[in-house]
Amino acid sequence: KLTQKQTKFLKHKAHLKEVIMKRVETRLKNENARRRLIMDAHKKNIGSINSETLKILGTCLYWAEGGKSQKNRSFNFWNSDPQMIKVMMVFLKKICKIPDEKFRAHINLHTHLSASVAEKYWSSASGIPMSQFYKTTKIVSKASKNTRDTLPYGTFSIQIGSTDLFLKMLAWIEAINEKVLNKYN
Numbered sequence: 001k002l003t004q005k006q007t008k009f010l011k012h013k014a015h016l017k018e019v020i021m022k023r024v025e026t027r028l029k030n031e032n033a034r035r036r037l038i039m040d041a042h043k044k045n046i047g048s049i050n051s052e053t054l055k056i057l058g059t060c061l062y063w064a065e066g067g068k069s070q071k072n073r074s075f076n077f078w079n080s081d082p083q084m085i086k087v088m089m090v091f092l093k094k095i096c097k098i099p100d101e102k103f104r105a106h107i108n109l110h111t112h113l114s115a116s117v118a119e120k121y122w123s124s125a126s127g128i129p130m131s132q133f134y135k136t137t138k139i140v141s142k143a144s145k146n147t148r149d150t151l152p153y154g155t156f157s158i159q160i161g162s163t164d165l166f167l168k169m170l171a172w173i174e175a176i177n178e179k180v181l182n183k184y185n
Contacts, residue, residue: 057087
C-alpha cells in the first residue's frame, strides 16, 4: 500500500506537462497505427488502374477542381494537394497526350510566404519547369488574415491554352454524368 506522500507525488506527477505530453503522444501513435491498419485493408479494395480508369479519374478531378468557364475556353486545374497535381499530370500526359512544352503553371500564395520556395516546390511536384510558370500572385486572405499557414506553398494551377482540350473535358464530363445517371437512376 502506498503512503500518503507517495500517493500525493504520483497525483502531482500525473499532471506534469511532460507526462501529459507523453500520454498524448502515445495515444496519437496508437490511434495512427489503428487508422493505418484500417486504411491498408481498404486500399486492397481498389483494383488495378488502366487507361479507362485513369481517363474517368482525371475527368472527375477536372469536373471537381477545373475551370469550366465558357469565357476562357482553356484548360485550368487548381489544387493545393501535390498528389492530386501529380495524378492530373499523369492523366494529361498519358490520356490527353499533352506535350511537355504546352504546360503552364500559376501559383496563388499568401503575401508573407516565399514565392521562390513555392515555385521550386510546385515545379518539383508537377514536373513543369519554372520557365513555364506565370508570375506568382500574392494574395491577402480575408479569412485567416495571413495568420495561418495551412497552404505553405499556395494553390497551384495547371494551365493549357487549348480550346480542344477544354471542350474534350466538358464532353467527357457530360458522358460520365449521363452514363452514371442512366445506370443508377
